[in-house]
Amino acid sequence: MRYYEDFVPGETATSQGSYVVTEAEIREVGERWDPQPFHVDPLAAARSAFGGLVASSVHLFAIRVALGSGSTEEPTAAVSALGFDKLRLHAPVRPGDELRVRATTIDRRVSSSRPGLGVVRSRSELVNQRDEVVFSDESAFLVERRTPTTG
Amino acid sequence: MRYYEDFVPGETATSQGSYVVTEAEIREVGERWDPQPFHVDPLAAARSAFGGLVASSVHLFAIRVALGSGSTEEPTAAVSALGFDKLRLHAPVRPGDELRVRATTIDRRVSSSRPGLGVVRSRSELVNQRDEVVFSDESAFLVERRTPTTG
Numbered sequence: 001m002r003y004y005e006d007f008v009p010g011e012t013a014t015s016q017g018s019y020v021v022t023e024a025e026i027r028e029v030g031e032r033w034d035p036q037p038f039h040v041d042p043l044a045a046a047r048s049a050f051g052g053l054v055a056s057s058v059h060l061f062a063i064r065v066a067l068g069s070g071s072t073e074e075p076t077a078a079v080s081a082l083g084f085d086k087l088r089l090h091a092p093v094r095p096g097d098e099l100r101v102r103a104t105t106i107d108r109r110v111s112s113s114r115p116g117l118g119v120v121r122s123r124s125e126l127v128n129q130r131d132e133v134v135f136s137d138e139s140a141f142l143v144e145r146r147t148p149t150t151g
Numbered sequence: 152m153r154y155y156e157d158f159v160p161g162e163t164a165t166s167q168g169s170y171v172v173t174e175a176e177i178r179e180v181g182e183r184w185d186p187q188p189f190h191v192d193p194l195a196a197a198r199s200a201f202g203g204l205v206a207s208s209v210h211l212f213a214i215r216v217a218l219g220s221g222s223t224e225e226p227t228a229a230v231s232a233l234g235f236d237k238l239r240l241h242a243p244v245r246p247g248d249e250l251r252v253r254a255t256t257i258d259r260r261v262s263s264s265r266p267g268l269g270v271v272r273s274r275s276e277l278v279n280q281r282d283e284v285v286f287s288d289e290s291a292f293l294v295e296r297r298t299p300t301t302g
Binding site for chain 1: 200201213216229235239
């Protein structure tokens with residue numbers, strides 16, 4: 001279990017696991033939550049600005065969260081997400097792309113109202129098989145402290 | 152179809168459709184992408200800070216996008232999402248909650264490099280059946296202009 005103390009500002013961790021994005025999942029997530037033609041219809045997508053099917057924002061955010069807190073990694077003692085900023089789509093994600101997450105701790109502080117908890121802020125990047133950053137965000141999480149009685 | 156010209160700064164639109172959040176879907180989305188105990192395990196969730204199962208950030212963002220561009224509403228002539236900022240979780244979303252989206256256009260501008268397109272920035276809020284804001288974000292989208300040849 002990763003606790004507050006394990007998030008050291010400036011340190012970067014890359015997920016061991018990767019996530020292969022399939023055409024079937026791009027279309028399924030698109031149909032369910034974001035039915036733009038370039039997420040669900042191969043022919044319309046080919047005529048769009050993307051030139052083919054691309055993963056939706058919903059799909060990329062879901063993959064980013066899955067790789068950041070998923071079962072293939074040590075889980076975080078998270079109490080709650082507080083928010084996400086600066087979600088950016090840097091490059092299209094297409095069928096067959098293999099994504100990893102690279103997360104850097106920006107800063108951390110102990111909660112003033114709840115000293116057993118701390119707030120950790122991180123920058124996360126999804127990178128593809130060519131090491132191109134395709135998606136990034138900054139997140140803040142409330143995380144349990146391992147040693148709440150010490151400063 | 153909603154074009155660039157249909158997004159008037161200061162105007163607010165509320166989705167006609169609503170989205171009822173079920174326990175089954177909270178757990179399914181949690182298992183798939185965000186397997187924290189308070190999203191997937193009713194007993195562990197009851198002992199968590201939330202006191203019961205709550206929807207994940209991934210789930211809320213997906214619902215927000217679905218209500219904002221979904222098939223129950225007039226679709227937007229969107230070319231691409233550019234990014235999302237200030238995603239905030241204001242209050243827990245629990246099984247049985249019924250959500251709508253309320254979107255306000257912040258500003259818009261014609262693309263300088265591609266005059267047939269414009270950039271629209273909006274603030275979106277998910278509100279529940281008690282009219283409480285449970286989630287909000289700000290988004291920027293590249294949208295087709297209806298009248299690209301005029302100024």
